[in-house]
Amino acid sequence: MQAPEHEFAFDGDEELLEQVAFEARLTKRARASQLPFALLRRELQWFYTRMHGRVPAVGEAPAREVAAASRIAGWLSALLPTHRGAFVVRYDGRRWPARLARKFGGLTSVVVRFAAMRRTRGPTETLAESERAAVAELLADLAAVAQPLDFTQRGDVAIESRKKLRRLQRAAQSYVRQAESAYVDARGDAACAVPSSREGA
Numbered sequence: 001m002q003a004p005e006h007e008f009a010f011d012g013d014e015e016l017l018e019q020v021a022f023e024a025r026l027t028k029r030a031r032a033s034q035l036p037f038a039l040l041r042r043e044l045q046w047f048y049t050r051m052h053g054r055v056p057a058v059g060e061a062p063a064r065e066v067a068a069a070s071r072i073a074g075w076l077s078a079l080l081p082t083h084r085g086a087f088v089v090r091y092d093g094r095r096w097p098a099r100l101a102r103k104f105g106g107l108t109s110v111v112v113r114f115a116a117m118r119r120t121r122g123p124t125e126t127l128a129e130s131e132r133a134a135v136a137e138l139l140a141d142l143a144a145v146a147q148p149l150d151f152t153q154r155g156d157v158a159i160e161s162r163k164k165l166r167r168l169q170r171a172a173q174s175y176v177r178q179a180e181s182a183y184v185d186a187r188g189d190a191a192c193a194v195p196s197s198r199e200g201a
Contacts, residue, residue: 048091064195078186086179110172
């Protein structure tokens with residue numbers, strides 16, 4: 001996944017205004033596509049979790065699943081690598097500490113990746129090590145904002161932690177929504193590609 005720092009401003013009200021405008025455009029596209037976003041997300045989740053983000057070879061899965069995965073992969077191939085990367089991280093299926101999952105829901109993997117990318121990494125630190133450190137920092141931030149607000153130095157830490165968590169969450173939402181918007185444009189108004197559980201092979 002390409003580093004998204006150049007795409008998102010982490011500070012200021014400008015980001016919030018852009019997000020509101022973007023969501024309005026996204027809603028118009030969703031209406032134009034005639035397919036609810038819940039079904040689009042179901043399509044993406046099915047492809048990245050059940051199909052592991054690839055088209056299985058003939059014989060590895062039922063024919064309808066191979067055809068559906070091929071169709072979704074075709075739409076995804078029209079996207080920029082950064083948009084496909086958003087889905088790879090969003091649907092990576094990793095388990096996170098419960099406090100993080102409660103706070104960020106399905107975006108937890110994206111938030112952790114963003115937090116890891118914002119850190120100053122050592123010359124030999126791997127991405128996995130950076131993500132582990134980012135998780136520890138995010139848990140500390142959540143613990144700080146859970147404390148009663150005060151106006152001492154500890155209160156300043158809580159305020160900064162709250163701002164950091166909000167920036168990361170908004171950046172993750174924006175990143176995934178931009179990718180979803182690109183996917184809507186690529187797939188058009190085709191019916192949901194995920195095979196029904198009632199359909200045979």
